[in-house]
Structure formats: structure tokens, C-alpha cells
Amino acid sequence: MKYTKLERNWVMYDVGNSALVLLNTSVVPIYFDAINTGASSAELVTAWANAQTIASLVVALLMPILGSLADFTGNKIKFFLGFFLTGLVLCLAQAIPMGAMPFLIIYVLCTIGLNSSMTFYDAMLPDVTTDERMDSVSSSGYAWGYIGSCVPFMVCIALIMLGPSVLGLDMMVATRLSFVITGAWWLIFTLPLLRTYKQRFGKELAPGETPASEIAKTFRGLAATLKRIASDRALLIYMVAFFFYIDGVHTVISMSTTYGTSLGIDSTQLILALLVTQFVAFPSAIAYGKLAGTFGTLRMIMIAVFAYVCIVLFAAFFLRTATEFWILAIAVGMFQGGIQALSRSFFGKLIPKERANEYYGFFDIFGRYASVMGTLLVSVVTSLTGNPSLGVLSIGILLVVGFVLLVKLSSMRGVS
Template identity: 90%
Template sequence: MKYTNLERNWVMYDVGNSALVLLNTSVVPIYFDAINTAANSAELVTAWANAQTVASLVVALLMPILGSLADFAGNKIKFFLGFFLTGLVLCLAQAIPMGAMPFLVVYVLCTIGLNSSMTFYDAMLPDVTTDERMDSVSSSGYAWGYVGSCVPFIVCIALIMLGPSMLGLDMMFATRMSFIITGVWWLLFTIPLLRTYKQRYAKELAPGETMASTVANTFRGLVATMRRIARDKALLIFMIAFFFYIDGVHTVISMATTYGTSLGIDSTQLILALLVTQFVAFPSAIAYGRLAGRFGTLRMIIIAVAAYVAIVLFAAFFLKEAFEFWILAILVGMFQGGIQALSRSYFGKLIPKEHANEYYGFFDIFGRYASVMGTLLVSVVTSLTGDPSLGVLSIGVLLVVGFVMLAKLSRMRGIA
């Protein structure tokens, strides 16, 4: 499929932000472990899960309110830019030498900026393409994000692994430089979208209404939106299902490296395995977009959720050595991009376009609160049992609930 200039620039932002997402799920937990030498394996998993929980909770609280304001003409790009710049500055700030807790605070704030910008980015999808092209464009965003993010990641890994021996660099210094490299990459692939994006669908201010009065009316508008969602049975069931199943996806992504570290798997093996995930995810996400056109978006989401149930069971019962982690990385790569991309596009088809940001704010609150629940569940179970494997296993319950709700939606819409 040939993309328009705006569709291509929208996809390019995924190439930019995915570099930071990849760094956050691979290098950052290992770096945090290195500067937090006092913690044992269970404490490490708990601290990292708590950080993810806080970041997700803040975004979940902010997005419905800010999303409602962003739906007014010209506001979406302003909110997007504000959070992007916040995340970028704090990404670069992580290169400053600091202790474990100050670093964790900066990381959480950076993650808030990143994830908030991605909410507004998701809400741009109805503006940049049509319903018929939405699955393919959304899947391409994730696909090119996976493969494109590997470019700065490989540079960073080469600097970390080879810098000490070939360039005489301290490994910790080389790791901190990875934040600079990733931040610059993120910036370069954001500029085209900032230059070309135009908000097609927007709410207009009522006669005599100002933005100040609009802020006061925002909460009433959110209540009205919740009522509209509650009346739309298909949308409501999908959002409840999404709340549960995306928890497994986000938690597996955010906790994989930390979990592997707690099992004593070598950091080099962890990083290389996650790099393989990116390469596997590229063709898999593209394939998922095409398969959705042939077999239906909802059916392909259900298949991916079932696959994630199997992935969690594998991680909990069989993941002990580096070889098993490589298997896990390949399995995640096969389904990760597809389930995220099709969830985003399927939701975009169900909602009114002029309220896209407001609805995507609720989409995000469901996704982020699910992340809060998932990481918190891992943290609590791991703390109580001292066994990270049981914490991972607990995620399976949420995935099964999501699968059951999707099956109900499928029957309701007459999909075999």
C-alpha cells in the first residue's frame, strides 16, 4: 500500500518513540540494577514494577481531562508537543550521573511525557487516514517502529559493549550516552509530523465560550462521554476486554528484562534477545494488518490474546535459562505489534471522529489503569511470595478475563 505524506510522517513518529521504548525495556532496567546494588532480585522487580505503576497511574488520570480539551481545533498538536518535549528533555537528563532513586524519579517523569505524547499520537490516527486504511497504517506504525528503533539501539549496545575495550570508555558512561543518542533519534523522527499534521476532526467552541470556561465544563463533558460509551454496548465490552488483555501485553513488555535479570540471565543475552523481538515484530505486525483485512480485526485480536496466555504460562513455568528467554522474545515479537496496532485501529473505527482525543483518553485510561493493575499485581505477588515466577503467572488471570470478554463481543457481532 502506498502511503500519503501525512500517513508516512505519522508512522515515522513510531520509529522515533519506539527507540526510547526499546531502551526503557532493555538497557534501563539493567542500568538501574547496576546503580541499585543493595537490592536483591525480588526487591529489584518490586521497585521497577512500582515505578511503572506510578507512571501509568499519572497518565491514566491526566489523559481523559486533557484529551477532552485537545479535541478542540488546534489543541491536539499543542498537547502532543508539550508532552513530547517534556519526555525528550527528561530522556536527555537521564544521562546525568545520579543515584538510584533520583534516576528512578527522572525515569518516571520521562515515561509520563513519552506515554502521554503517544496518547495524543494515537488520537491523530483518524485525522491522518481513513477507516478502510486504518488497520494497515496503524500496523505499519508499530512495524516500522520496531525495525527503525533497532538502528539507535544497535549503536547504543555497540557503544556499551565495545566502548570500554575499543574506545577506553567507562561502561556506565557509555550507557548514559545511550540516552543522548536515543533522544536525538526521537527528535529527528518527530519533526516531520510536527510540520505536516493538521487536525481534521475537532470540536468547536460554542458562541461566547472561552477555553477558560471550557476547562470548567470539561468534567461535565467527561461524564457525558462515559454515558455515551455505556450506551454503546459493543464499545463498552471492547473497552472492558481491552482493560484486561492489554494489561498482560504492557506488563510482559515492561517487566521482561527485569524478570530475566532476577533469574540470573546474563544482561548481554537479555539485550540481544530483545533485539530479536524487534526484528520478528516487524514482519509480524505488517502481516497482522493484512490478516485483519482478510479475517477481521476482532478475530485477529482474539488470536493474539490467546497467544499471550500461552506466553505468560511459558514464562512462569519454563523460563529458567537464556535459551528459554530467546524463545519468549520470539513469541512476544510475533504477537506484540499486532495486538497493539489492531486494538488502536479497531477502537478508532468504533468512535466518533470529532471526539477522537476524548475517546482515546478513555482508551488510554483503560490501558494505563490495566498497566497499573498488572505491575502492581506482579509487585504484590512477588513481595508476598518472594518468587517472581508467581508474580508473572498472576498476569494470566487478567488475560483470560480479556479473552472471555472478546469472545462475548465476537458472538454479539456475529463473528464465528
Template identity: 80%
Template sequence: MNYTKQERNWVMYDVGNSALVLFNTSVVPIYFDAINTGASSAELVTAWANAQTVASLVVALLMPVLGSLADYAGNKIKFFLGFFLTGLVLCFAQAIPMGAMPFLVVYVLCTIGLNSSMTFYDAMLPDITTDDRMDTVSSSGYAWGYIGSCVPFIVCILLILVGPSALGLDMLFCVQVSFIITGIWWLAFTVPLVRTYKQRYAKELAPGETFGGEVVKTICGLGTTMRRIAEDRAILIYMIAFFFYIDGVHTVISMATTYGTSLGLDSTALILALLVTQFVAFPSAIAYGSLAKKYGTLRMILIAVAAYVGIVLFAAFFLKSEVEFWILAVVVGMFQGGIQALSRSYFGKLIPKERSNEYYGFFDIFGRYASVMGTLLVSVVTSLTGDASLGVLSIGILLVVGFVMLIRLSRIKGLA
């Protein structure tokens, strides 16, 4: 694909932030387990799920108001920069040696900065491309993010695995240095987007209106935006469907390594398997963007949701060994990038462009609260039963509900 400069630099941010996402979902849970001595496997899963829940909840509460404010001309890049820099500083801060609970607090705050910046980043999509290119550009972001994130990740894994024996370094120290490497990578691939991004669609301030008045007007206008969403059946049903099905996606991503660790699987094998996921996800996300043009975006989302139902069932009933975890990693890679990319681009086609951040703010509520519900379900069910497999199985219900809602949407909007 021939990218415009705006499209290319937008895709590059996915390359940068995906490095931290990959590191957070693979190495960080194992690092947390190492510094959280004396905890049982069920306690580890519960603590990690609670941390994910808190981070998702805070982002979900912030985004509607901040998203609406960001739709005013010139604001989107300011909010994006603020949360990006917050996440970056706290990414570096995780390299400081500390106890398990202080580390978990810093991790949660870093995750809030990362995920909030990604909400504003998603809302930039209508500004940097056109509707007919949106599926392909969105898929390219995820695809290059997957493959690009492998570069610093491999460097970090080599440091962690080889550093103690070859260089005489402490393994925990190697992990701490890896936070710095990942942060530098994130920064390097963010600079081009910040330098070239232009907000094409924006709300304008009324004559004489100040920023304070803008804030009051935004808060008062949230009810109006909610009514607009409720009155558009296609947007409303899609957001409800997204709320349920994205839960399974986010929970599988955030809990995979922790779940594997709780089953007693080797941590090195888990990390390498997730690296395979990245390589599989690269061509799969690109293919998903192309298939969406041929068969329709909504149809491809339906296929991915059905696949995730199978993934959850496999994880709950059959995942017992490293070989099975590798199989799961490959299958997840086939659908993970596609479902995220097409969910983002399909929503961008449905909403008014000049209010993209406002709508993506509410979209993020549905996505983040889904994450809250999924990780909370895992936490509660695992705590009550002492069985992490039952916790994983519980989110299959949410995926099925999302699938049913998408079927309903297809009857209203048509498979497109």
C-alpha cells in the same frame, strides 16, 4: 503500501518513540540494577514494577480531561508537543550521573511524557487516514517502529559493549551517552509529523467561549462522555476486554528484562534477545494488518490474546535459561505489534471521529490502569512470595478474562 504524506509522517513518529521504548525496556532496567547496589532480585523487580505503576497511574488520571480538551480545533498538536518535549528533556536528563532513587524519579517523569504524547498520537489516527486503511496504517506504525528503533539501539549497544574495552570508557558513562543518542533519534522522527499534521475532526468553541470556559465545560462533560460509552454496548465491552488483555501485553514488555535478570540470566543475552523481538515484530505487525483485512480485526485480536496466555504460562513455568528466553522473545515478537496495532485501529473504527481524543483519553485510562494492575500484581505477589515466577503467573488470569469479554463482543458486534 503507498502512504499519503500525512500517513508517512505519522508512521515516522512510531519510529522515533519506539527507540526510547526499546531502550527503556531492555537497557534501563539493567542500568538501574547497576546503580542500585545492594538490592536483592525481588527488591529490584518490586522497585521497577512500582515505578511503572506510578507512571501509568498519572497518565491514566490526566488523559480524560486533557484528551477532551485536545478535541477542540488546534489543541491536539499543542498537547502532543507539550508532553513530547517534556519527555525529550527528561530523556536527556537521564544521562546525568545520579543515585538510584533520583534516577527512578526522572525515569518516571520521562515515561509520563512519552506515554502521554503517544495517547495524542494514537488519537491522530482518524485524522490522517480513512477507516478502510486504518488497520494497515496502524500496523505499519508499529512495524516500522520496531525495525527503525533497532538503528539507534544497535549503536547504543555497540557503544556499551565495545566502548569500555576499545575506547577505555566507563560502561555507565556509555549508557548515559546512549540516552542522548536515543533522544536525538526521537526528536528527528517527530519533526515531520509536527510540521504536517492537520486536525481534520474537531469540536468547535461556541461563540464567545474562552479557554477557561472550555476547561470547565470539559470537566462537566466527562460524565456525559462516560454515559455515551456506557450506552454503546460494543464500545463498553471492548474497553473492558482491552483493560484486561492489554495488561498482559504491557507487563510482559515492561518487566521482561527485569524478570530475566532476577532469574540470573546474562544481561547481554537478554538485550540481544529483545533485539531479535524487534526484527521478528516488523514482518509480523505488517502481516497482522493484512490478515485483519482478510479474517477480521476482532478475530486477529482474539488469536493474539490466546497467544499471550501461552506466553505467560511459558514464562512462569518453563523460563529458566537463555535459550528459553530467546524462544520467548521470538514468540512475543510474533504477536506484540499486531495486538497493539489492531487494538488501536479497532477502537478508532468504533468511536465518533470528532471526539477521537476524548474517547482515546478514556481508552488510555483502561490501558494505563491495566498496566497499574498488572505491574502491581507482579510487585505484590513477588514481594509476598519471594518468587517472581508466581508474580508473572498472576497476570494470566487477567488475559483469560479479556479473552472471554472479546468472545462476548464478537457475539454482539460480529467478527469484523
């Protein structure tokens, strides 16, 4: 598909932020393990799950309120820029040598900035394209994000692995430099969107209203939005289903490296396997966008959720070696981009465009609270049993609930 300039620049932000997402799911947990000396495998999984839970919870609490304010014309780009710059500065700050706990705090704050910026970025989708092109543009964002993120990632991995022998760099120093490289990449691929984005759909301030009165009205508006969502049966069922199934997706992504480390799998194998995930995810996300046009967006989401149920069962019962982690990484890559892209675009088709940010704020809170529930569930089950595999297995329940609700939604007339 030939993109417009604005569509292309919107996709480029996915290329930029995905580099940090990839670094966070691969190198950062291993680096945290290296500076968190003396911790057991169960303690490592618990600490990382708690960090993910806190970051997700903060974003979930902020986004409905800020999302509603951002729906006023001209505000969306301001909120996006503020959180992007926050995440960028804290990404660079992680390169400073520090202990495990200060690093974890900065990581959490950086993740809040990153994920919050992505909420406003998602809400730009109705502004940059049409309903007919939404599936393809959304899928392309994830697809190019996966493949584009590999460029700085490979540079960082080469620096970490070859730096000590070729450049005489200490491995920890090389790892810290990866934050600088990733931050620079994120900035470069964000600038085109900042230069060209214009908010097409938005609310206007009424005569005589002030920002303070708008904040008060925002709180009242949140209740009205909830009421509108509750009155739309198809939208309500989808959001509850999304709440459950996206939990499994986010938790598998955020915990995979930490889980692999707890099983004693070599860090090099973990990183290379996750790199393969990115390459597999690129054509898979593109294919999902095209298949949605043939078989229906909802049906393709259901296929991906069922696949994730199988992935979680495999991880809990069979994942023990590096070879099995490679199998898991490839399977995740086949469905990861598709389910995220189509979930975003399917939601965009169900909501009123002039209230996109407000609705996407609730969309994000459902996704973030799901992330809170998933990582918290892994943390609690792992702590109680001392067995990370049982923590992973517990996620399957949430995926099954989401799948059942999607089946119910698919039976409704006119929803595809």
C-alpha cells in the same frame, strides 16, 4: 501499501518513540540494577514494578481531561508537543550521573511524557487516514517502529559493549550516552509530523466561551462521554476486554528484562534477545494488518490474546535459562505489534471521529489503569511470596478474562 505524505510522517513518529521504548525495556532496567547496589532480585522487581505503576497511574488520571480539551480544533498538536518535549528533555537528563532513587524519579517523569505524547499521537490516526486504511496504517506504525528502533539501539549496544575496549569509555558512561543518542533519534523522527499534521476532526468553541469555561465544561463532558460509552454495548464490552488483556501485554513488555535479570540471565543475552524481538515484530505487525482484512480485526486480536496466555504460562513455569528467554522473546515479537496495532485501529472504527481525542483519552485510561493493575499485581505477589515467577503467573488471570469478553463481543452481530 503506498502511503500519503501525512500517513508516512505519522508512521515516522513510531520509529522515533519506539527507540526510547526499546531502551526502557532493555538497557534501563539493567542500568538501574547496576546503580541500585545491594538490592535483592525480589526488591529489584518490586521497585521497577512500582515505578511503572506510578507512571501509568499519572497518565491514566491526566488523559481523559486533557484528551477532552485536545479535541477542540488546533489543540491536539499543542498537547502532543508539550508532552513530547517534556519526555525528550527528561530522556536526555537521564544521562546525568546520579543515584538510584533520583534516576528512578526522572525515569518515571520521562515515561509520563513519552506515554502521554503517544496518547495524542494515537488520537491523530483518524485525522491522517481513512477507516479503510486504518488497520494497515496503524500496523505499519508499529512495524516500522520496531525495525527503526533497532538502528539507534544497535549503536547504543555497540557503544556499551565495545566502548571500554575500543574507545576506552567506562561502561556506565557509554550507557549514559545511549540516552543522548536515543533522544536525538526521537527528535529527528518527530519533526516531519510536527511540520505537516493538521487536525481534521475537532470541536469548536461556542461564541462567548473562554478556556476557563471550557475546562469546567470538560469535566461535565467526561461524564457525558462515559454515558455514551456505556450506552454502546459493543464499545463498552470491547473497552472492558481491552482493560484486561492489554494488561498482560504491557506488563510482559515492561517487566521482561527485570524478570530475566532476577533469574540471573546474562545481561548481554537479555539485550540481544530483545533485539531479535524487534526484528520478528516488524514482519509480524505488517502481516497482522493484512490478515485483519481477510479474517477480521477482532478475530486476529483474539488469536493474539490467546498467544499471550501461553507466553505467560511459559514464562512462569519454564523460563529459567537464556535459551528459554530467547524463545520467549521471539514469541512476544510475533504477537506484540499485531495486538497493539489492531487494538488501536479497531477502537478507532467504533468511535465518532469528531470526538477522537476524548474517546482515545478513555481508551488510554483503560490501558494505563490496566498497566497499573498488572505491575502492581506483580509487585504485590512477588513481595508476599519472594518468588517473581508467581508474580508473572498472576497476569494470566487478567488475560483469560479479556479473552472471554472478546469471545462475547465476537458473538454480537456486525462486530468484526
